[in-house]
Amino acid sequence: MKTTNAEAIIVCNKVNKWYGDFHVLRDVSVQIAQKEVVVVIGPSGSGKSTFIRCINRLEEHQEGDIIVDGIPLGNDVRNIAAIRSEIGMVFQQFNLFPHLTVLQNITLAPMQVRRQSRAEAERKAMELLERVRIPEQANKYPGQLSGGQQQRVAIARALAMEPKIMLFDEPTSALDPEMIKEVLEVMKDLARSGMTMICVTHEMGFAQEVGDRVLFFDQGRIVEEGTPETFFDLSAEHHERTRAFLDQIL
Amino acid sequence: MALFRDERFIKIFLQLVFVAVFFTGLILLVQSVASALAANNLTPTFAFLDERAGFAIAGAETYYSPDDSYWRAYVVGLENTLRVIVVGLPVTTILGIIVGIMLLSSNFLVRSIAQFVVEVLRNTPLLVQLFAFYYIVILALPPVQNSIEIPEGNPLLVLNNRGIVFPELIMTPRFALFAVIALVGVAIGAAFWSESGKIIERTGRVIPRVRGTLAIVIGVGILGYVVASLPPPPTTITVVRDGGTMEVAVSESLEENILTPEERASVARTPLTILYPQRAGLRYQNGNPYTATYIALTVSLIIYTAAFVAEIVRAGIMAVDRGQIEASRALGLSFERTLSLVILPQALRVIIPPLGNQYLNLAKNSSLAIAIAFADLFQVSTTIINQRNQTVSVFAMVMVTYLIISLSIAYVMNWINGRFELVTRDTVIKRPLWRRLGDWVNYTVLRRPHVER
Ligand SMILES: Nc1ncnc2c1ncn2[C@@H]1O[C@H](COP(=O)(O)OP(=O)(O)O)[C@@H](O)[C@H]1O
Numbered sequence: 001m002k003t004t005n006a007e008a009i010i011v012c013n014k015v016n017k018w019y020g021d022f023h024v025l026r027d028v029s030v031q032i033a034q035k036e037v038v039v040v041i042g043p044s045g046s047g048k049s050t051f052i053r054c055i056n057r058l059e060e061h062q063e064g065d066i067i068v069d070g071i072p073l074g075n076d077v078r079n080i081a082a083i084r085s086e087i088g089m090v091f092q093q094f095n096l097f098p099h100l101t102v103l104q105n106i107t108l109a110p111m112q113v114r115r116q117s118r119a120e121a122e123r124k125a126m127e128l129l130e131r132v133r134i135p136e137q138a139n140k141y142p143g144q145l146s147g148g149q150q151q152r153v154a155i156a157r158a159l160a161m162e163p164k165i166m167l168f169d170e171p172t173s174a175l176d177p178e179m180i181k182e183v184l185e186v187m188k189d190l191a192r193s194g195m196t197m198i199c200v201t202h203e204m205g206f207a208q209e210v211g212d213r214v215l216f217f218d219q220g221r222i223v224e225e226g227t228p229e230t231f232f233d234l235s236a237e238h239h240e241r242t243r244a245f246l247d248q249i250l
Numbered sequence: 251m252a253l254f255r256d257e258r259f260i261k262i263f264l265q266l267v268f269v270a271v272f273f274t275g276l277i278l279l280v281q282s283v284a285s286a287l288a289a290n291n292l293t294p295t296f297a298f299l300d301e302r303a304g305f306a307i308a309g310a311e312t313y314y315s316p317d318d319s320y321w322r323a324y325v326v327g328l329e330n331t332l333r334v335i336v337v338g339l340p341v342t343t344i345l346g347i348i349v350g351i352m353l354l355s356s357n358f359l360v361r362s363i364a365q366f367v368v369e370v371l372r373n374t375p376l377l378v379q380l381f382a383f384y385y386i387v388i389l390a391l392p393p394v395q396n397s398i399e400i401p402e403g404n405p406l407l408v409l410n411n412r413g414i415v416f417p418e419l420i421m422t423p424r425f426a427l428f429a430v431i432a433l434v435g436v437a438i439g440a441a442f443w444s445e446s447g448k449i450i451e452r453t454g455r456v457i458p459r460v461r462g463t464l465a466i467v468i469g470v471g472i473l474g475y476v477v478a479s480l481p482p483p484p485t486t487i488t489v490v491r492d493g494g495t496m497e498v499a500v501s502e503s504l505e506e507n508i509l510t511p512e513e514r515a516s517v518a519r520t521p522l523t524i525l526y527p528q529r530a531g532l533r534y535q536n537g538n539p540y541t542a543t544y545i546a547l548t549v550s551l552i553i554y555t556a557a558f559v560a561e562i563v564r565a566g567i568m569a570v571d572r573g574q575i576e577a578s579r580a581l582g583l584s585f586e587r588t589l590s591l592v593i594l595p596q597a598l599r600v601i602i603p604p605l606g607n608q609y610l611n612l613a614k615n616s617s618l619a620i621a622i623a624f625a626d627l628f629q630v631s632t633t634i635i636n637q638r639n640q641t642v643s644v645f646a647m648v649m650v651t652y653l654i655i656s657l658s659i660a661y662v663m664n665w666i667n668g669r670f671e672l673v674t675r676d677t678v679i680k681r682p683l684w685r686r687l688g689d690w691v692n693y694t695v696l697r698r699p700h701v702e703r
């Protein structure tokens with residue numbers, strides 16, 4: 001799915017970021033269309049997390065432009081708030097609120113930020129829990145759930161804000177193998193429902209099944225991008241860094 | 251002996267054996283101590299408590315005299331200890347939280363100064379701080395004749411080396427009407443609070459709930475104060491002087507300052523009237539006095555304990571996983587909401603148990619009062635012991651009293667802690683007291699492994 005500027009919901013133009021002297025993002029330019037599912041892949045420390053965290057401004061970039069749904073990301077607090085309410089994020093470590101029940105985790109932001117009534121927020125939360133297939137856990141605390149269940153709650157919590165874009169930062173890396181599948185199933189459902197998604201993940205099956213595009217990061221740069229079919233095809237032509245990386249994971 | 255292979259029976263049996271052994275030992279110990287004392291003609295008794303104490307207690311002149319009993323003196327000491335603790339705990343908490351947040355400040359100067367002060371306080375002995383504060387700060391104040399009055403004339407604060415005096419607020423006969431109206435205001439405020447809460451839950455509408463409630467309560471309170479002040483004051487007043495009664499004009503008597511505080515209150519125009527401290531020779535009359543020793547002890551305990559609390563608060567906030575803040579930000583929660591709904595509830599979980607320990611420390615350290623001769627529970631008790639030689643009975647009383655104070659604090663803190671505990675897969679839901687006692691014997695005393703029931 002090749003994108004043109006007109007339908008792009010996320011536009012990054014020559015984005016640069018430093019941690020002190022360390023140049024973590026180098027001239028990252030990419031456009032992501034609505035409903036596109038982008039898989040970000042690359043060696044550890046290559047800047048994948050930093051990149052997606054810049055998109056909802058959990059990190060600040062220092063040079064270049066990031067425009068989300070027409071709103072430029074800068075220091076304007078109103079823009080930051082507007083963008084955060086359009087982007088949901090799922091973390092590797094789930095980051096559920098341990099002092100709140102599953103239901104409270106999901107309804108907190110809709111009630112506090114979107115000013116929804118409790119009844120409405122809870123009704124929607126239960127729908128989302130159905131969608132991630134754990135409605136029976138609604139009144140438990142995160143500490144009582146398995147990792148896979150927690151991550152699905154985290155997805156439901158992000159979806160409760162009705163975001164236009166979902167960011168996933170290695171959502172299955174902290175999970176036992178038998179739980180990875182249940183989380184990926186939920187993510188695939190979401191992709192098929194037309195959500196715009198950026199997923200940092202090394203799950204090739206996921207990338208090949210629902211991914212539209214793969215971005216390969218190395219040392220803060222997008223070294224290569226392509227469709228999952230060509231990207232994971234060792235016989236195709238590849239950048240030497242990509243080849244080295246693919247040799248390791250395939 | 252199938253019974254002795256049954257795990258449940260063994261558990262209960264061992265508990266019973268333990269209790270039996272423990273109490274047998276205790277009884278034997280008490281008996282041997284008692285017989286040793288009896289042999290020396292020192293059998294403990296509490297009979298002397300009814301007798302005349304014969305010693306004065308500084309600062310308690312208005313409600314205690316040497317003619318009162320030992321028991322009365324003991325109670326005055328206990329009251330003084332409680333006055334230190336009751337003021338000390340909340341002020342320590344507030345100060346500790348403020349300094350704890352300063353320790354986390356991103357402002358270098360604020361953070362460094364807070365760190366320096368906390369380190370100095372935590373690393374020098376409390377007794378030294380107490381002496382320094384008492385001798386250097388308090389005793390450097392002027393004697394009573396040259397008291398510092400702020401402002402001069404009708405002072406809101408009087409400072410001298412005997413302590414400080416604040417004005418006294420006293421209720422006049424008009425207070426009843428004011429109180430009734432103010433209570434109605436509180437009732438309306440409470441109704442507004444709960445109704446608006448229901449509306450917010452139901453519709454998500456934004457209602458300024460806190461401000462609305464405060465406005466109602468304060469508004470009605472002010473209205474009540476004004477209404478109660480409306481009726482005109484009497485023009486004359488009947489006073490009793492030298493056995494006879496006489497009728498005097500209010501305006502004149504006020505000018506000449508011949509009325510007692512009670513009489514002045516009865517002709518005041520407002521529900522509350524203020525009595526300013528007035529020096530009469532070598533002492534101040536009217537007003538609320540606090541002795542220098544009380545202030546030195548309370549302030550020293552507060553400052554010392556607050557330094558530890560600050561460190562606990564800092565560590566508690568730091569202990570909250572960074573991911574929690576990131577998740578909140580990613581959901582669009584504002585900084586204040588993140589703080590109050592996500593960070594603090596989790597930080598309190600970490601803060602409360604050690605905070606409880608600091609509360610206990612403050613309560614127990616109040617016995618350092620003896621070093622500056624503040625008449626607290628322990629100081630009064632040592633005086634009694636010196637006079638009556640009833641060491642065992644008085645120390646038993648002192649121990650039990652401190653124990654009750656400490657256990658009350660610990661109980662409240664445990665209860666609060668329970669409300670913040672996180673539920674995990676290992677959480678044992680609410681167990682009755684006797685069960686928990688059994689658990690305690692099992693896990694702590696008998697060191698049996700934890701078993702789910
Ligand atoms: N807050 C930070 N301060 C300094 N360096 C950081 C910080 N966060 C990440 N880095 C560095 O930036 C690089 C990219 O990190 P990250 O985006 O997390 O990589 P990835 O997600 O691809 O593994 C790493 O070398 C990491 O050590």
Ligand SMILES: [Mg+2]
Pocket residue numbers: 048049050169170
């Ligand atoms: Mg990462």
